Amino acid sequence: MVLNSTDIEVTDNSNLDLLCKAWQNNKDEIIAQNALNARPSALLVWVLGLSVVTFITLSAVVGIALMRFVQKSTYSRFITFFVAVGVGSLSGSAVFHLLPQAYGLL
Numbered sequence: 001m002v003l004n005s006t007d008i009e010v011t012d013n014s015n016l017d018l019l020c021k022a023w024q025n026n027k028d029e030i031i032a033q034n035a036l037n038a039r040p041s042a043l044l045v046w047v048l049g050l051s052v053v054t055f056i057t058l059s060a061v062v063g064i065a066l067m068r069f070v071q072k073s074t075y076s077r078f079i080t081f082f083v084a085v086g087v088g089s090l091s092g093s094a095v096f097h098l099l100p101q102a103y104g105l106l
Helices: 013-038 042-067 072-102
Strands: none
Touching: none
């Protein structure tokens, strides 16, 4: 017998056990539905992943092409900025990925 929480009227403690069982059944059904719907298809994952990687790669190529037309002083500032972004990315990766894993926090 499958119970719904809307089928039970709680006026005293006698129906509380039935209400808890009905709530548990509803919760289990919702979790099962979410588990089935949570994962996207493999095709969608590959298409989105390749699209994002292609966009990022083309952005880098456009950036490299535009650097030819920049003055020398501006070029020096851009290179300094990109080195700083690279150092920040590596430091952030170490803090957020490697250290928690090294200490067994993940």
